[in-house]
Amino acid sequence: MTNQFPGYFISFEGIDGAGKSTHLDAFRALLQERFPHQEVILTREPGGTALGEKLRSLLLDSPMNIETEALLMFAARREHIAQVIEPALSSGKIVISDRFTDASFAYQGGGRGLSLNKLNALESWVQTMPNGQLLQPNLTILFDLPGSIAESRRSQVRTPDKFEKMDLSFFEKVRQEYLRRAQLDPQRFYLIDATQTKEHIWNLLKAIEINPA
Ligand SMILES: Nc1ncnc2c1ncn2[C@@H]1O[C@H](COP(=O)(O)OP(=O)(O)OP(=O)(O)O)[C@@H](O)[C@H]1O
Numbered sequence: 001m002t003n004q005f006p007g008y009f010i011s012f013e014g015i016d017g018a019g020k021s022t023h024l025d026a027f028r029a030l031l032q033e034r035f036p037h038q039e040v041i042l043t044r045e046p047g048g049t050a051l052g053e054k055l056r057s058l059l060l061d062s063p064m065n066i067e068t069e070a071l072l073m074f075a076a077r078r079e080h081i082a083q084v085i086e087p088a089l090s091s092g093k094i095v096i097s098d099r100f101t102d103a104s105f106a107y108q109g110g111g112r113g114l115s116l117n118k119l120n121a122l123e124s125w126v127q128t129m130p131n132g133q134l135l136q137p138n139l140t141i142l143f144d145l146p147g148s149i150a151e152s153r154r155s156q157v158r159t160p161d162k163f164e165k166m167d168l169s170f171f172e173k174v175r176q177e178y179l180r181r182a183q184l185d186p187q188r189f190y191l192i193d194a195t196q197t198k199e200h201i202w203n204l205l206k207a208i209e210i211n212p213a
């Protein structure tokens with residue numbers, strides 16, 4: 001079920017190095033230009049709040065039990081929803097989040113093997129809004145890229161964090177879980193073949209139809 005707020009919620013997803021961050025600032029600016037009467041905010045997960053950013057440091061640097069990892073991801077998300085996402089959507093803003101819950105299903109579920117039941121329970125606990133509806137993005141833009149290409153792109157630009165140190169088979173499982181979710185919910189997902197050039201991808205992003213209230 002999609003969100004019931006006057007605002008509009010967009011998430012960017014994909015395996016590490018798929019190319020999301022490359023376009024986020026420009027995409028925010030594009031939407032702000034298109035919708036001058038609605039503030040467009042850019043945020044991220046894990047993170048987006050003071051507490052969330054502290055949890056992000058732990059999550060990206062410290063080894064931990066898989067369930068602890070999932071619980072901390074959802075704890076950061078609960079804070080993010082309460083402090084940032086829900087107030088922004090309630091006041092009619094457009095929210096773009098660099099990752100949201102699909103990342104938990106893909107990384108902790110697909111990648112690490114945490115059960116779907118546990119993830120569904122956490123999602124329902126953390127994202128059920130006061131009117132009983134489940135908060136979900138209106139639109140999820142999924143950058144799809146084979147793990148080997150993403151690995152080579154990452155290796156050229158940064159020192160790997162805990163997730164980025166995982167091997168190719170982990171990222172292939174993450175990718176497959178993203179694709180499975182996209183297939184289950186084609187109305188919400190917009191799939192981008194991220195092997196294409198940055199320019200081509202930018203043109204695709206510009207052409208996506210977005211209809212906030
Ligand atoms: N379409 C593309 N073709 C070739 N290289 C690209 C493309 N898009 C991005 N890159 C390069 O790949 C690297 C990773 O891109 P980026 O940081 O945007 O990925 P990301 O999906 O945001 O990764 P993460 O989720 O780990 O932050 C950067 O060096 C970027 O310039």
Ligand SMILES: Cc1cn([C@H]2C[C@H](O)[C@@H](COP(=O)(O)O)O2)c(=O)[nH]c1=O
Nearest residue numbers: 016045046073099100103104107108163
């Ligand atoms: C929200 C979320 C994120 N992750 C992972 C995915 C990435 O490896 C990092 C975030 O780093 P990025 O450079 O900002 O993309 O965290 C996860 O495993 N589960 C989640 O729910």
